[in-house]
Amino acid sequence: MVPLSYYLVLSGILFVCGVLGFLIKRNIIAIFMSIELMLNGVNLSFVAFAAQWHALSGQVFVFFVMVVAAAEAAVGLAIIIAVYRTRETLNVDQVNLLKL
Amino acid sequence: MLHLILFLFFGAICVAGAVNLLAQSHPINSALSLIVVMASLAGEYLLLGAEFVAAIQVIVYAGAIMVLFLITIMLLNAGKEERTKDSRVAILIGVPGVMIGAVLVAWTLVGRSSTTNSVPIGALWGAPKDIARLLFRDFLLPFEVTSVLILIAIMGAVVLASKPEAIARPHHNPPPREERELVAVGKDH
Numbered sequence: 001m002v003p004l005s006y007y008l009v010l011s012g013i014l015f016v017c018g019v020l021g022f023l024i025k026r027n028i029i030a031i032f033m034s035i036e037l038m039l040n041g042v043n044l045s046f047v048a049f050a051a052q053w054h055a056l057s058g059q060v061f062v063f064f065v066m067v068v069a070a071a072e073a074a075v076g077l078a079i080i081i082a083v084y085r086t087r088e089t090l091n092v093d094q095v096n097l098l099k100l
Numbered sequence: 101m102l103h104l105i106l107f108l109f110f111g112a113i114c115v116a117g118a119v120n121l122l123a124q125s126h127p128i129n130s131a132l133s134l135i136v137v138m139a140s141l142a143g144e145y146l147l148l149g150a151e152f153v154a155a156i157q158v159i160v161y162a163g164a165i166m167v168l169f170l171i172t173i174m175l176l177n178a179g180k181e182e183r184t185k186d187s188r189v190a191i192l193i194g195v196p197g198v199m200i201g202a203v204l205v206a207w208t209l210v211g212r213s214s215t216t217n218s219v220p221i222g223a224l225w226g227a228p229k230d231i232a233r234l235l236f237r238d239f240l241l242p243f244e245v246t247s248v249l250i251l252i253a254i255m256g257a258v259v260l261a262s263k264p265e266a267i268a269r270p271h272h273n274p275p276p277r278e279e280r281e282l283v284a285v286g287k288d289h
Contacts, residue, residue, distance in 0.1 A: 001103060001104075001218040001219070001220055002103050002104050002107045002147075002218060002219060003218045003219075004218060004219055005209050005210065005212075006107060006111075007107075007144070007148070007219075008209050009206060009209055009210075010111045010114065010115070010144070012202065012205045012206060012209065013115055013118070013202075014114065014115075014118055014137070014141075016198055016201070016202040016205075017115075017118035017119065017121070017122060018118075019198050019201075020122060020194065020195065020198050021121060021122050023190045023191075023194030023195075023198065024122070024187060024190050024191050024194060024195070025122075025181070026181045026182070026183070026184065026186075026187050027127050027178065027181040029127045029130075029131075029169065029172065029173055029176075029178055030121075030127050030130050030181065032169075033121065033127075033130055033131060033134050033169065034121070036134065036161075036165065037118060037121065037134065037137065040137065040138060040141055040161070043141075043153075043157075044141060044144060044145075047144075047145055047148050047150050047153055048148065048219070050148075050150070051148045051149065051150075051219045052219065056230055056231060056234055057234060057238070057239075059150055059152060059153050059231055060231060060234050060235055060239050062150075062153050063153070063156065063231075063235065064239075064242060064246060066156060066157075066160050066161065067246045067249070067250065068246070068249070069161070069165065070160060070164065070165055070250070070253075071249055071250055071252075071253035072253075073165045073168050073169070074168065074253050074254065074256075074257040075253050075256045075257055075260065077168055077169070077172045077257075077261075078256065078257040078258075078259075078260035078261035079260055080172060080176070081172065081175070081176065081260070081261045082260050082261065084176050085263075085264075090176065090178055090181075091181065091182065091184070093184045093186045093187070
């Protein structure tokens with residue numbers, strides 16, 4: 001028997017690591033991976049609460065989160081490729097203009 | 101007892117991978133540690149009894165999405181990230197702010213831990229059949245909307261990642277090669 005709060009603390013740790021990576025990383029791909037880490041932390045809390053309340057719909061929400069994350073990854077990585085093609089850099093500090 | 105040991109084992113791998121993601125300066129190392137995080141999260145889902153979620157976590161997240169990431173990193177030949185002045189500002193302001201938020205969340209969770217009961221191993225009864233019944237009956241509209249979302253995402257990815265000239269001037273293709281060679285030969289004579 002593991003208390004439910006352990007799972008929630010683990011998901012909180014993952015989410016905080018994602019937020020920290022989003023703030024301190026300078027590589028645009030690493031920032032994108034931090035967002036994926038945040039989504040994973042939220043997914044864990046969804047499944048933990050589904051176990052707590054015996055509600056299967058929590059798992060369906062995780063399914064939808066994964067679908068949206070897959071779509072986001074496809075579009076986001078295409079945007080990263082387009083940014084790299086025009087600016088020749090992946091450092092977000094040098095990507096500060098909308099129009100070249 | 102075994103449940104707690106397994107939870108701590110997978111949780112430790114999970115947190116170590118997440119911290120390693122932050123510590124590594126090369127994006128490919130970050131991506132590999134993110135795969136470790138996702139795989140051990142699948143173990144946590146199995147402990148909770150969510151077999152379906154664990155399976156799609158491995159297939160979709162650790163499989164498909166991370167392959168996309170790795171292909172992009174290799175395609176762009178991403179190197180080590182360099183530290184700039186702005187990153188120092190982000191660390192100075194961001195790290196304390198995030199720590200305050202994390203302490204608040206943890207304090208709330210620990211304070212309310214008496215209202216949440218403990219979960220036995222495999223607490224969910226979520227067989228894929230039940231999830232499918234829920235997905236195709238109660239959540240049918242969101243399910244269909246996500247198919248539209250994925251279609252738009254595919255088109256967006258193709259448009260964004262293709263070369264700009266290919267979209268802007270589709271009719272101004274250079275003449276075929278034999279034609280150009282004939283023109284060049286004609287000029288010589």
